[in-house]
Amino acid sequence: MVKNEALLQERLREGDKKALGQLYSAYKAAFLAYFRERVAVGMDIEDLYQDSVIAVYQNYVLNQLQLKKGSVKTYLFAVGKNKLAAKFNASKPYVKDDVLLSQPYFEVDEDQMAMEQQLLLKEFKQLGEKCREMLRLHYYRGLTDKEIVAKTGYKDENTIKSYRSRCLKKLKEAIHGSGK
Amino acid sequence: MEAENNVILFRKKVLGHLSDEETQAFEQRIETDKEFRKSYFEYKELFEVISVAEKHELKNHLKNLSEPSFKKFRYRLPIAATILFLLGAFWLYRFNSGPDGLYETYFDTYPNVIAPATRGSEPQNVLEEAYRNYDSGNFEAAALEFEKHLENQANSDVSFYHAMALLNSGQLDEAKTILESLPKDDPDFAFADETQWYLALIYLKLENTEQTKGALLQLETEGNGFKADEIKSLLSELD
Numbered sequence: 312m313v314k315n316e317a318l319l320q321e322r323l324r325e326g327d328k329k330a331l332g333q334l335y336s337a338y339k340a341a342f343l344a345y346f347r348e349r350v351a352v353g354m355d356i357e358d359l360y361q362d363s364v365i366a367v368y369q370n371y372v373l374n375q376l377q378l379k380k381g382s383v384k385t386y387l388f389a390v391g392k393n394k395l396a397a398k399f400n401a402s403k404p405y406v407k408d409d410v411l412l413s414q415p416y417f418e419v420d421e422d423q424m425a426m427e428q429q430l431l432l433k434e435f436k437q438l439g440e441k442c443r444e445m446l447r448l449h450y451y452r453g454l455t456d457k458e459i460v461a462k463t464g465y466k467d468e469n470t471i472k473s474y475r476s477r478c479l480k481k482l483k484e485a486i487h488g489s490g491k
Numbered sequence: 492m493e494a495e496n497n498v499i500l501f502r503k504k505v506l507g508h509l510s511d512e513e514t515q516a517f518e519q520r521i522e523t524d525k526e527f528r529k530s531y532f533e534y535k536e537l538f539e540v541i542s543v544a545e546k547h548e549l550k551n552h553l554k555n556l557s558e559p560s561f562k563k564f565r566y567r568l569p570i571a572a573t574i575l576f577l578l579g580a581f582w583l584y585r586f587n588s589g590p591d592g593l594y595e596t597y598f599d600t601y602p603n604v605i606a607p608a609t610r611g612s613e614p615q616n617v618l619e620e621a622y623r624n625y626d627s628g629n630f631e632a633a634a635l636e637f638e639k640h641l642e643n644q645a646n647s648d649v650s651f652y653h654a655m656a657l658l659n660s661g662q663l664d665e666a667k668t669i670l671e672s673l674p675k676d677d678p679d680f681a682f683a684d685e686t687q688w689y690l691a692l693i694y695l696k697l698e699n700t701e702q703t704k705g706a707l708l709q710l711e712t713e714g715n716g717f718k719a720d721e722i723k724s725l726l727s728e729l730d
Contacts (some may be wrong), residue, residue, distance in 0.1 A: 328552070331549065331552070331553075332556055335553055335556060335557075336556070339557075357557065361550055361553045361554070361557075362550070364553065365546055365549045365550060365553070368549065369542065369545065369546065369549075373506055373542075374506060374508075415506060415507050415508065417505075417506050417507070417542075418542075419539045419542050419543050419546075421543055424539070424543070427536075428536055428539065428540060431536060431537070431540045432540045432543055432544060435540050435541065435544050436544055436547075439712050439713030439714075440712070440713070441676065441713060442713075443544070446537070446541060447541050447545065449498065450498060450502075450534065450537055450538055450541060451538060451541040451542060451545070453498065453499065453502045465676065466677070470676075470677065470678065473678040473679075474676060474678050477678055481715070
């Protein structure tokens, strides 16, 4: 059990990696026990748990979740159940739990990614760490250049802009270079 | 990306944060404005890719968290043995060729690409004089002139050549101090990769192999391909 759940949620919204670690260790035992009873032997429950924790974390960051119903724990379990349902019945839509229905939910189905997007993913991963971070903060986190300056300590907004466009150019060149 | 101006809108759309009204307006624009449509799909593609890349990164992070410590130790043991072996091999290697030899092999004078001397024209100021001397191989004189120019006007590109002049006249420590102070991420600075390369060579000359490797690996992953082949072969010689 987490002592200060409101604080944990606040830190999850901010994308704090330590909060991710805290979430991960807080509910691991309960989650594994619950799901082990409900699924066939041999299924990798720990893997399911990790994926669920990540989905919760990413949704806190992207959707700035403010749970209207339930706790982080019920939300995490609902995500786990959905993932499980999706795994065994891929053609049907996810089971919608109350706690999920009341919230926006985002997750990319990797199996549905087109070849071009797979290539983009590969090249993105090969960018330098700073470039990845620069693109991530802007396009994914949606931070303004001003906020990025404050977060990263780069000189000013113009520096951020031109650095980012260099990174984007690098990514595009890499894709064309690999014979798309 | 043309999406630059529309990032906030596009992000809201991808995440399903638009109101019904906004969604309607958005769909209408997608239908009619080809450029808008194209940049939206480009954005969406990148957004999803970054999301998946982050997911993979977090997964590794969690896997590390869940690995019991004795397991970690089990992995560490061979790593420690490898490091010891490499250290041993390195000491042996030093007796044979030594970093000095490697430094000589890989070092070359960086060309003057800023103000190549034009035949016949006289240098107009101390900076031109410095580049002229640099071109002619009078590195000590060039170093003094670069320094003089920089007293009045700080500039990273000029500082880079100041460091190069010092390096070529054997003033390693001075060159190192300057190179280490140059910005790594300033897009206006034209010689970031070069700076990193020469720093790696200086560390090599100073017999600091770990720092050399660190600098080379960083250049390899974050650089723009400058000296890519040399980096690879030098790294393999250091291993």
